[in-house]
Amino acid sequence: MPRKGHIAKRETSTDPVYGSTLVTKFVNSMMYEGKKSTAQSIFYQSMKNLEQKGGDEALKLFKKAVENCKPLLEVKTRRVVAPIIRFRLK
Secondary structure, three states: OOOOOOOOOOOOOOOOOOOOHHHHHHHHHHOOOOOHHHHHHHHHHHHHHHHHHHOOOHHHHHHHHHHHHOOOOOEEEEEOOOOEEEEEOO
């Protein structure tokens, strides 16, 4: 929490090949020891393989895979007396 005031959120830049921020975030999370070009080359090669095997657009299949990995419900933990109970958010 800074004392000088509010810090504006930075927006992630779009991917140069697919033009998607989701791809940029995935490459950044896949990156190891600051090797972004290596992570990008691995990702783009896997997308080419996915497009050849999947038969559909690679970006569409990637977004569908990310949606399948997400949890269906958001759960928040609350401490009520002794046990910790998880509540669903609506």
